[in-house]
Amino acid sequence: MPNALEFVESEFGPIPVLNGRRLASKRNPITEARSWVERQDRKSSDLIVFGFGAGFHIEELQKDKEAKSFLIFELNEEIAEYAKTKGYEVITTKEKLLQIVEQSFPSDFQVLFHQPSIQQQMQDYDEALYYLCGRKKEGLEKALKRISLEIDTNNELDSKLFLDRDLASYCKAKPMDRNYNLLNVLAEILK
Structure with a gap:
C-alpha cells in the first residue's frame, strides 16, 4: 500500500x-x-x-x-x-x-x-x-506457558491463545503457518 x-x-x-x-x-x-x-x-x-x-x-x-x-x-x-x-x-x-x-x-x-x-x-x-x-525472558515465559496449555491434538494453536497483543498475528496466520511461524519466533528467541 x-x-x-x-x-x-x-x-x-x-x-x-x-x-x-x-x-x-x-x-x-x-x-x-x-x-x-x-x-x-x-x-x-x-x-x-x-x-x-x-x-x-x-x-x-x-x-x-x-x-x-x-x-x-x-x-x-x-x-x-x-x-x-x-x-x-x-x-x-x-x-x-x-x-x-x-x-x-x-x-x-x-x-x-x-x-x-x-x-x-x-x-x-x-x-x-x-x-x-521475544528477547524478554518474561515475555517468552508467558507465551510458552499459554502455548503449552493450549496446543490441541492436531498440534495447532487455538485462537483463544491470542487474547493480548503479544502473539496476535499468529491468530491471523493461515492454520498451517501458525506453528511454523511460532517456532521461528521461538528459535529466534533461543539464539
Whole structure:
C-alpha cells in the first residue's frame, strides 16, 4: 500500500493525513493526546511508543512526571521525517530498536501503542513487537506457558491463545503457518 502523506491545517498546527486518514483530531488534538496518555495502563516508567502520528501524544507524554524515559518507534519514513522537523529522534527499523533497547534501555520497559499511527501498518508493528519482546525472558515465559496449555491434538494453536497483543498475528496466520511461524519466533528467541 502506498503511503500518501498529506497535511491538513488546524488551529493547533498541521495534522498528518496518511492514505486519507487523519493521525490526530483536527478539532482538539491536545485534549485527545491528554486522554491517550491518561488511558495508558502503565506498569513501567520506561516506555517505547509505537507510532508518532502528529506528535501531540508525545508532547503530552513528555509532560508526564511518571514517564522517566521513552523511545519513539515509527515505521513510516515520511512521518519519521516530520517528527524530526519537530525535534524528535525517531527509530525507524526493528533492528535499530532492538539494538538500542538491548544496549541502553531498562529491561522492564513497556510498549504503548498509538492506534491512529499504527493501524495502517499493524502487521509490521506486530512483527516489531514480537521481535522486541521475544528477547524478554518474561515475555517468552508467558507465551510458552499459554502455548503449552493450549496446543490441541492436531498440534495447532487455538485462537483463544491470542487474547493480548503479544502473539496476535499468529491468530491471523493461515492454520498451517501458525506453528511454523511460532517456532521461528521461538528459535529466534533461543539464539
